[in-house]
Amino acid sequence: PVRVNGFVCKNPMKVNADDFFKAAALDKPRVTNKVGSNVTLINVMQIAGLNTLGISIARIDYAPLGQNPPHTHPRATEILTVLEGTLYVGFVTSNQPAPNRNKFLSKVLNKGDVFVFPVGLIHFQFNPNPHKPAVAIAALSSQNPGAITIANAVFGSDPQISDDVLAKAFQVEKNTIDWLQAQFWENNHN
Amino acid sequence: PVRVNGFVCKNPMKVNADDFFKAAALDKPRVTNKVGSNVTLINVMQIAGLNTLGISIARIDYAPLGQNPPHTHPRATEILTVLEGTLYVGFVTSNQPAPNRNKFLSKVLNKGDVFVFPVGLIHFQFNPNPHKPAVAIAALSSQNPGAITIANAVFGSDPQISDDVLAKAFQVEKNTIDWLQAQFWENNHN
Amino acid sequence: PVRVNGFVCKNPMKVNADDFFKAAALDKPRVTNKVGSNVTLINVMQIAGLNTLGISIARIDYAPLGQNPPHTHPRATEILTVLEGTLYVGFVTSNQPAPNRNKFLSKVLNKGDVFVFPVGLIHFQFNPNPHKPAVAIAALSSQNPGAITIANAVFGSDPQISDDVLAKAFQVEKNTIDWLQAQFWENNHN
Amino acid sequence: PVRVNGFVCKNPMKVNADDFFKAAALDKPRVTNKVGSNVTLINVMQIAGLNTLGISIARIDYAPLGQNPPHTHPRATEILTVLEGTLYVGFVTSNQPAPNRNKFLSKVLNKGDVFVFPVGLIHFQFNPNPHKPAVAIAALSSQNPGAITIANAVFGSDPQISDDVLAKAFQVEKNTIDWLQAQFWENNHN
Amino acid sequence: PVRVNGFVCKNPMKVNADDFFKAAALDKPRVTNKVGSNVTLINVMQIAGLNTLGISIARIDYAPLGQNPPHTHPRATEILTVLEGTLYVGFVTSNQPAPNRNKFLSKVLNKGDVFVFPVGLIHFQFNPNPHKPAVAIAALSSQNPGAITIANAVFGSDPQISDDVLAKAFQVEKNTIDWLQAQFWENNHN
Amino acid sequence: PVRVNGFVCKNPMKVNADDFFKAAALDKPRVTNKVGSNVTLINVMQIAGLNTLGISIARIDYAPLGQNPPHTHPRATEILTVLEGTLYVGFVTSNQPAPNRNKFLSKVLNKGDVFVFPVGLIHFQFNPNPHKPAVAIAALSSQNPGAITIANAVFGSDPQISDDVLAKAFQVEKNTIDWLQAQFWENNHN
Incomplete structure (x- = not known):
């Protein structure tokens, strides 16, 4: 088979809508892990047609007091919006000359708020509510952004x-x- | 002021979380227009910190039988997920050699389904339900994707x-x- | 065979000048179609050595009153010069904030004039002369620019x-x- | 004034078709120099609207026995077609492992033939006809390709x-x- | 002054060799810090002519048992060679599917050895010798790579x-x- | 085997530190050639893990009065630092409008000095010392920069x-x- 970027590149004669589609991907709450979150990422491994197109999308579920712990995406900027609940989010800047070195920029996000995490910077999201879960949709500027939980x-x-x-x-x-x-x-x- | 890409580039000493944030951007249904939709795009004009980062996000509201009519994004691929309702979506391929010329790839999307519209191709979304509105979140692979309603x-x-x-x-x-x-x-x- | 970008990448030992060459590609007028034009594009499918190099070239023939109808190139900007005759050309800008929304920028081009159609915008060329054909050379900023006739x-x-x-x-x-x-x-x- | 890439970026309110246009740029034969050629390049200095769009176009006039002497473009691949006359053209590959080191790939081009000079490689065109001039149109994959005559x-x-x-x-x-x-x-x- | 990328872009008439030069930048051992290292990076802030050119270079001094602690470069791959002494180096891969998740790839480097740290991955260098310092030269694939010490x-x-x-x-x-x-x-x- | 960019892309299950490593690559002086230099380049052919990462590194040995003769890198900017001895280095700018056309920018470099050769420009290094060799480390902004000795x-x-x-x-x-x-x-x- 022909491959582009290491992924199989389907014969154009046989391409169809399913190559750009993933059913029931992001609708359901998922069980959160020990730190209280679960990231469901739809990238090029899930939708082959994303190859070379430079974008992916994720749903993130947060348990009460759960967090998506400090991590980086080595190949993508992330933009996030809250669907349900409240999130305390932030990122830390890199080693710019003092006094800008490792500044922590944070915000409490409510439903419908939008926040940006620039490429490669350490960031997290935390659900400060002890009783209610939270849900966010995030998009990343790569079809294969990677994630490094610190x-x-x-x-x-x-x-x-x-x-x-x-x-x-x-x-x-x-x-x-x-x-x-x-x-x-x-x-x-x- | 220093500008990058034609946009003001804030003094790093003065950058703060608000430069990466937009409050209450995507939570509320908005009045739809004559064709029955309303796209609320959060791009570099809304969040200055997106400059050079290659991503933006939108909420799209669809009235019953409303549509986001055939259009292209000259500088971005789009990935979309349905939050509420049902959408009939599709795109048309370019002038590849026959029999692949101008193939129409379409799908009915339900809540949580994900679909991709490759950069520059003509695409649309239509809410086939005569009674209920629909809502989608879409992400685009540019901080300034542009839109051309055909x-x-x-x-x-x-x-x-x-x-x-x-x-x-x-x-x-x-x-x-x-x-x-x-x-x-x-x-x-x- | 080794492939790059989905195209066969020839063994360097066997590469020769023919891999960067297409004979008699753009010299002859060609029969125009129902709308009165014919685009002869030399891209990576015609010259394998163009792969990854980001450029292609075309000759466009226009019948009297013929047109290259409104279309976009999803992956390329186009620069065009008139070899023979006269062309009325134009493109429409995208949905910028009013009053700049969907502005139509047009020009009548004579022999030797040069015009630019920015990537992804809807554009056309029309030969306003009822008696004489026209000919243009256009270059595109991709080895596989694509074309979408609206x-x-x-x-x-x-x-x-x-x-x-x-x-x-x-x-x-x-x-x-x-x-x-x-x-x-x-x-x-x- | 706002600048992008070091060039003035016009207020969108004031942009018009002239910003994408150059009149009578490439129609007339021009006096050739001592080596017998003259390159008329239409780049971002000639058409401001080309900025960031990654393409430019040139007309090259060749006197009988004239040449566009060995040169490189540090930032562009070139694709060329002959409008009039005959050209002997070629480029030399880089220091790949022997026996592919510094191979000279050449071709005699007639009217309508197309040839590609990959980015950064030393290339030339020579008009072998002692009596007739030649003319070519070339396109380059940058709005500011540069040229280095060796x-x-x-x-x-x-x-x-x-x-x-x-x-x-x-x-x-x-x-x-x-x-x-x-x-x-x-x-x-x- | 004209700026590109946010940095001043000098008038071409006034550009000279000093704009591409930094004297005595990397020759001398420098005092190491509490963790036993000192990175001397020559980037676009040190040599203005590097702007847009996508590369920078650094000298790293390591005290006996000193380390350049776990860090990432959000915008660059690093290639390193040892000039003096011995270094134990490594990086951790991202969250690929198990069993490839967070694999630690490490190596002991001696004088003249070369090692690569891919963009955005957490990596470190450690001088295991309790008596002798070590010195390395590293190059990074950005004129402004950034560094985030975890x-x-x-x-x-x-x-x-x-x-x-x-x-x-x-x-x-x-x-x-x-x-x-x-x-x-x-x-x-x- | 899967290939990316024409090079074999190893199964992630089998990747190890050796794929990012080259032993004893740059430590030893090497015999210089007729013009008095020897470039030892570590690129993607030497370290497979460099593929797509956009950087390479070289050691250059210079005999007394030896030179790395005028050459270009078609796909890379170079940044160089002197490890031993003295180098007279320079590059020539491209055909900018006079009086900036083909300006020669040069410098004498001593140990620890850093100099930049912008992508595609003709440059050289010369060891002016008739008695002592010189050594430099250079980095290039491509995993496969190419070199064209003029x-x-x-x-x-x-x-x-x-x-x-x-x-x-x-x-x-x-x-x-x-x-x-x-x-x-x-x-x-x-």
């Missing part, structure tokens, strides 16, 4: 990063790192 | 395109073109 | 777009749409 | 490159370099 | 990220987060 | 460019061209 990548990689390195980087004792590395770092992208 | 651009331009040209292009009498050009071509992007 | 894509797609949708979009009776859909929509790219 | 840049720069360096690079005596640097290196882009 | 951005932002959010994200007690946020997070890019 | 491409191509063309282009007698074409044009990229 805690999982740093403390839950396979194999583990040397605890010597991490202890110094995070200014903690090695046994704190060892304890962190022994935890289960659940992925919230299923 | 009928408005062809028959409602200012000044008008020569009716000699349009009569021959559309295989109709000149007085049919004149009649069309005399109509009011309402924009559904407000 | 009337053909809207009224001549396969299968047809619902006449309910089109009647409302174009503010005409359904039987007018049915009549239009029953016509033969000839392609002028051969 | 002999002019190497031997005619201001100030001159050290003759020690050039003598060793070209395996000739320093006085040969000095003689070359004393010549007048006329530009054929006027 | 610990600094997560625990040292201004203002601080809510400790509720971070405690849950990192599976630790809030007082651990509070302790971390009370530390001084020194930047190693000076 | 003298080799013009006078050493296979087959040879017509001496009629070159004699006129370089304003010398045909027998001078013939003599040049009879020389051995050694490549300094090994």
Whole structure:
């Protein structure tokens, strides 16, 4: 088969609407994970016709007090709108010259509010409501944006990063790192 | 002021969360126009921080039997999901060699379904339900995607395109073109 | 065979000048179609060496009173110069805020004049001379620019777009749409 | 004034067809220079509306036995078609592994033939006819492609490159370099 | 002054070699910080002529047992070679489907070895030698790559990220987060 | 095997650190060629993981009085720093309007100095020291930048460019061209 970008490129004679379609993809609430969220991403793996087109879409479910923990998308900017509930969201800027270094820009979002997370910056969303879930729709500027959950990548990689390195980087004792590395770092992208 | 891409680029010292935020942007149903839709687009004109980031987001309201009429985005692919109701959607491929020329790919979308409209192709959404409105969220792969409503651009331009040209292009009498050009071509992007 | 962009990428050992060459491609007038034009496009399908290089070239023949009807290129800007005769040309801008919405910018071009049609905008060329043909050379900023003839894509797609949708979009009776859909929509790219 | 890419970006309210137009740009033969050619390039300096659109167009006149001498375009691929006469054209590939290193791919072009010069490669066109001029139209994949005539840049720069360096690079005596640097290196882009 | 990308674009008449030059930029060992490294980056802020050209270069000094702690570059891939000493380096892949999720790829580099850190992925370098410093040269695929030191951005932002959010994200007690946020997070890019 | 960009794209299950690594690539001085230099380039042919990532790195060795002769990179800007010795470097601008046409910008670089050679421009480095070698590290903004040594491409191509063309282009007698074409044009990229 012909491939473009590493993905199969269907014979134009056989392309049909199903190649640009995913049924019942984003309508239903999904079970949230240990940190209280679940990201349902529709990217080029779900809809083959997205290949080369530079966009994808996701539904994010948040449990009460749940969060989509600090993470980055290595290949995409994200724009998000709240469908239900309330979200406390933010991102941290990069190492610009002081006093702009690592500024934290945050906002409480209500239904219908829109917020932007620029490409590659660490960001999160948190549902501050102890009783109600929240739901958001997010779009990303790549058909394959990737996601790096910071805690999982740093403390839950396979194999583990040397605890010597991490202890110094995070200014903690090695046994704190060892304890962190022994935890289960659940992925919230299923 | 410093400008990038023609838009003001704020002093990094003064950037704050509001530059990446738009309140109450997409939560409320909006009055639909003559063809029965209303597109609320949040792009770089609404959120200055989107500049250069290559994405925007929209809410589209559809009246019963309303439509977002055939149009193109000159600078973006669109990915859409249905929040409420049902939509009959489709796009037409370009002049590929026969028998693939101008194929019409369509689908009926229900809540939670996702569909993709590739960059530059003519597409539409139609709410086939005579009683209930529909709502969709769409994302576009540009901070300034543009929209060209076909009928408005062809028959409602200012000044008008020569009716000699349009009569021959559309295989109709000149007085049919004149009649069309005399109509009011309402924009559904407000 | 190795492929790049979906096209065969020849073994460098076997590449020769013919991979960057097309003989007698653009010298001869060609028979024009029902709307009075014929576009001879030399793209990556004609010259394999164009792959990834982002450019193509075309000759356009116009019969007396012939036109290259309103169309868009989803992936390219076009720059055109007149070799013979006269052309009335124009394009319509997109839905910018009023009073700039759908402005029609047009010009009469004589031999040697140059005009630009920005990417994705609806444009046309018309030969206003009832006696003499016209010829133009156009270049496009993609090795595979695509072309969407508006009337053909809207009224001549396969299968047809619902006449309910089109009647409302174009503010005409359904039987007018049915009549239009029953016509033969000839392609002028051969 | 607002600028994009360093060029003035006109107020959309004031944009008109003249911003996408250049009159009588490419119709007339022009006087050729010492090497027997004259390139008339219509780029963003000639048509402001080309800014960001990634294309430009040129007419090239060749005297009998004239040439457009070996040169490169640092930011564009070129596609060329012959309008009148005959051209002997070619380009040299880069330092790929032997035996593909610096292969010279050439062709004799007649009226209507099309040839491609990939971005950044050294290429030339030569009119082998001792009696008749030739004319070509070329398009380039940038609104500001640049041109570097090899002999002019190497031997005619201001100030001159050290003759020690050039003598060793070209395996000739320093006085040969000095003689070359004393010549007048006329530009054929006027 | 004319600006491109937000940076001043010098009048071409006044451009000279100094606009592409930085003296004594990368020759001298520099004092390392608390985590034992110092990154000297030459980007568009140091050499104005780099604007739009998509590359920058850095020297990195490592104290014995020093590290360039886990960080990402939001806009660049990095390629690194060791000039002196030994480095233990690695990066963590993103959330690809299991079993490829968050794989840690690492290597011990000696003088002259080359390693690549793909765009946006978390990576680090560590000098495992308790007695000798190390030095590397790294190049980045942007004139303004940015850098996000993970610990600094997560625990040292201004203002601080809510400790509720971070405690849950990192599976630790809030007082651990509070302790971390009370530390001084020194930047190693000076 | 899956290929991207014409290069094999390894199964993600089997990717490991060696795919981003090249051992002992740039540490050792290498024998210089006839013009007194040797470029050791680590690009996508050496490290498969560089594919699509837009960067490569090189070590350049210079003999006393050796040079990396005038050349261009058709697909990359270069940034260079001197590790040992002294280099006289420069580039020539393109055919901008006079008086900026073909300006030669040069500099003497000492250890630790950084210089930039913009994409596609003719540039060289020369070691003016008659006794000591020099060493530089250069990075290029492409995983496959290409290199075109001017003298080799013009006078050493296979087959040879017509001496009629070159004699006129370089304003010398045909027998001078013939003599040049009879020389051995050694490549300094090994």
